[in-house]
Amino acid sequence: MAGIKEIRTKIKSVQNTRKITKAMEMVAASKMRKAQDRMRAGRPYATKVRDIAAHLMQAHPDYTHPFMVERSNVKGVGIVLVSTDKGLCGGLNTNITRLVLNRIKEFDQKGIKVQATALGNKGLGFLTRIGTNLVSQEVQLGDKPNLERLIGALKVQIDDFVDGKIDAVYLATNRFVNTMKQEPVFVRLLPLPSGLSDPFQTEGTFQEKSEDAVLNTKYGWDYIYEPDSKSVIDDLLQRYVEGLVYQAVAENMASEQSARMVAMKAASDNAKKIIGDLELVYNKTRQAAITKEISEIVGGAAAV
Template sequence: MAGIKEIRTKIKSVQSTSKITKAMEMVAASKMRKAQDRMRAGRPYATKVREIAAHLMQANPEYSHPYMQERSEIKAVGVILVTTDKGLCGGLNTNISRLTLARLKEFEQQGIKVQFTAFGSKGAGMLTRIKANLVSQEVGLGDAPNLERLIGALKVQLDDFVEGKIDAVYVATSRFVNTMRQEPSFIRLLPLPSGLKDPFQAGADESAQEVKSQYGWDYIYEPDAQSVIDDLLLRYIEGVVYQAVAENMASEQSARMVAMKAASDNAKKVIGDLKLVYNKTRQAAITKEISEIVGGAAAV
């Protein structure tokens, strides 16, 4: 009977785990809808800022913002790694970390130095373990992105780019495609591409869509064109990073919901298998007891 008690204990344990994963699945589904709404709400803002900035630069071709200037030689780059603060979201963090490490290896083979900014504790922990050059980080972002918390860590990379310490800045994040699919993306943030291509349209600079204008634009500036373009491009950079974090949060909740559903389904399967073993073991024990009783009665 000891075997029956052990199986019964295992069944209760798996049932308890199944209740937890089912609850986490429902919570993730609720948060996923909110995260997707925030992600989609941020896209029109980034699109409009990108269009206006592109039009302003077309109207003022004589002014080249530092964010737009290509460097003749790439000696050092900055990478902003966006991950989650919590686990239990399938291979989301693993995929983006694997892509980031692959790009890091490519940079090192070319003799390019890399400095990192981490948004999310999982990425910060990974970079710390490999002893990467982590210049800034922001963890504990919660369920909703907060631009005020992102600006401080982001400014370290922007200042280094303007001062010439690094020659390019990249963003590594998980791009939300749909509930079942999240793609790891490595996007070039600085220098900004000509025409201000949409980095999230196709997930890569090479195939991103470029803002094109069919009309000539004549603006009235206050105080002047340079100040307006400077502020607008800074807001655009902040908007891209905010969108990257929002995309990652939507991907996180979707991946967690799918992972918890898979865990709940597996728990049901394990419970079914354990119950089958339990019934067979119990039946064998009862048959043995009956045989012993019959044998004892026959001996008497």
Template sequence: MAGIKEIRTKIKSVQNTSKITKAMEMVAASKMRKAQDRMRAGRPYATKVREIAAHLMQANPDYTHPYMIERPELRAVGIIVVSTDKGLCGGLNTNIMRLVLARMKEFEGKGAKTQYTALGNKGLGVLTRIRANLVSQEVQLGDTPNLERLIGAVKVQLDDFVEGKVDAVYLATNRFVNTMRQEPSFIRLLPLPSGLADPFQLESDNQGADANQIKSEYGWDYIYEPDSKTVIDELLLRYVEGLVYQAVAENMASEQSARMVAMKAASDNAKKVIGDLELVYNKTRQAAITKEISEIVGGAAAV
């Protein structure tokens, strides 16, 4: 009977785990819808800022912002790694960190140094374990991206690019495709693509440098103050910050989608395990009853 008791205890344990995973699946589904809405709501802002900045630069071709200057050689690279603060979301963090480590080896193989900014606790943990050159970090981002918290960590990389300490800045994040699919993406943030082509669109479509550019057949002009240089500087800074915000928003939507799928799979597996355990329990119980009956019959026959 000890075997029966152990099986019964294990069934109860798996049932309790199934209740937890089912609850986490429902919570993730609720958060996923809100995260997707925030992600989609942020896209028009970045698009409009990009259009205005592109039109201003077309109207003022003599001025080139530092964010647009291409460096002839990559001697140092800054990488902003966007990950989640919590686990239980399938292979989401594993996939993005595998991509980051592959690119790190690629850059270091070409003689370029790398420095990192970690946005999210899971990425920070991996970068700390491999003793990467970590220049800034921001963790415990919550369920809603907060640009004010992100600016401080990201500005370290932006300032290093302007000062020439790094020759390019890349952004590693999970791009949300749909509920069942999230793609790890490695996007060049700085220098910005010519014509201010959307780097997310370029990465997803795998097209050339002229894809999705802002083009105009006539000159654009705006009424602005104090001068075009100041306005372009401010717009491009806001645009880069908007790209980082969008990357974090997409990663959060990916996180909740991946967690919902992972918890649903865990709940389904728990049901399967419970069914197998109940079958073993019934067979063990039946064998024990048969054995007891045989002993009683054998004892009666002996008497």
């Protein structure tokens, strides 16, 4: 009977676990829709800012913004790692941290110094464990990206790039492809690519494409500037870089909820299967115990 009691306890424990994973799956499904809406809503903003900035720079080729200057001798780089604050989302964080670790090893082999910024608690823990030079961080981002909080951590890397302390800034995040697939990407944030092509589109293609996402290179008109074209370009490119990081965080949050929903569904299905197996063992053990008792009773009666 002790074996039967243990099996019954295990069944009850797995049932309780399944209730938790099922609830987390439903919560993640609800948050996933909102996160995907925010992610898609941010794409047109970044596209339009990129178009306007490209128009202005083509109209004034004599002025080159510091964000656009390529540096031949790269001695130091910055990495902005976007991750989640919580776990239980499958291999989402593992995939992006593995990619970042490989890139850091490549930089180390070339003698390039690396400094990092962590956006998300899981990325912060990873960068701390491997001993990376951590210059800024922002954790507990919540379910909705807040640009004001992101700017503070990002500004450290941007200022170091402008001052010449580092020669490039890279952005590592999870790109949302669809509910079942999230792709880790490692793209260059600074210096910006010529023509301001979308770095996410350059490294990998979003599932959704439109004609607005294709950057035209020929313009026959110009803007009226206030106060002057240089100030407008400076401000626009600053906003564009911030918009890219905001979009990266939004992509990662959509990926997080999708991955968590899939992971919790798999956990619930596995728990259901384990419960079925345990119930089968329970019934067999119980049947064996009953048969044994009947045999003992019949044997005792026959002996009398």
